[in-house]
Amino acid sequence: HAAEKSFMMGEAFSEIGEYGKAIAAYERAAYDFGINLFSEDAAYSAVMAYRKQIEAETDEWQRNELMRKRLETQLLFVDNFSFSPYAKPVLFDSIDMLYNEKDYERVVDQAGRFFELKPEGTNKEKLAVHLVLGHSYFEMSLFDMSEKSYLSAKSLMEPTDNKSITEVTDRVAASIYRNAETMVAEERQLEAVDEFLRVASVAPQSQFRKNADYDAATYLLVAEQWQRALDVLLDYRNRYDVQRVDLD
DSSP states (O other), rough: HHHHHHHHHHHHHHTTTOOOHHHHHHHHHHHSSOOTTHHHHHHHHHHHHHHHHHOOOOOHHHHHHHHHHHHHHHHHHHHOOOSSSHHHHHHHHHHHHHHHHTTHHHHHHHHHHHHHHHOOOOOHHHHHHHHHHHHHHHTTTTTHHHHHHHHHHHHSSOOOOOHHHHHHHHHEEEEHHHHHHHHTTTTOOHHHHHHHHHHHHOOOOOOTTHHHHHHHHHHHHHHTTTHHHHHHHHHHHHHHSSOOOOOO
16 A cells, blocks of 8 residues: 555645755655556646646745756656656646757657647647747758758648738748758858758748848859849849949
8 A cells, every 4th residue: 555655644744844855755655666646646646746746936046946847747747657647738838848948859859748748738838849849840940841841830820810921921931031041051052052042931020031032143143143143133123122232
């Protein structure tokens, strides 16, 4: 009856606000005796006890330390109880915490895990995870992957949500533009041109299109691809009502 008694001890400590002791007792019940009748509830109760402990803590340093421990406890819960109905909301919260900590690589790992859990999350949950995933890839300079994540997020948006659609479309364009800049830095200018011009086809109304078109024309001129450069520049002039483009 050790697991049961540890769980009951955790409940008792939690009732009187001794959350640190409650967590220790819950985690014994959850992880020290193998899978048992109390392990899942005990593991989840440890997560909840951390949340209560953080709410009660007034010292900022201690709060940050408890947040770190809470995150690890939540991920441990998902590791061991992915079948639990609590697994998805716990993991969803953990992904947000990892992103706030700028731990982008772990965001990517845990987001992949989120999409594998059954049953699937709601469209709202999947949208949020795809956005966080896109932001993380972008921060990691994996711009082709950030583009894919943003497009996945966009596909889950309500057609009437014009503001969010515009914002994520700009993020798609930013990913393409930054990927093109990376190609330029690697001296792959003609590949970069194709990438710059792709902004117009994927996100024609984006704020990044003007710079992308101009940069494409610039590198076409450098490569002496006169006709392509002329086509891009004429379109640029007409689109942005430019009377004269100085090519010097």
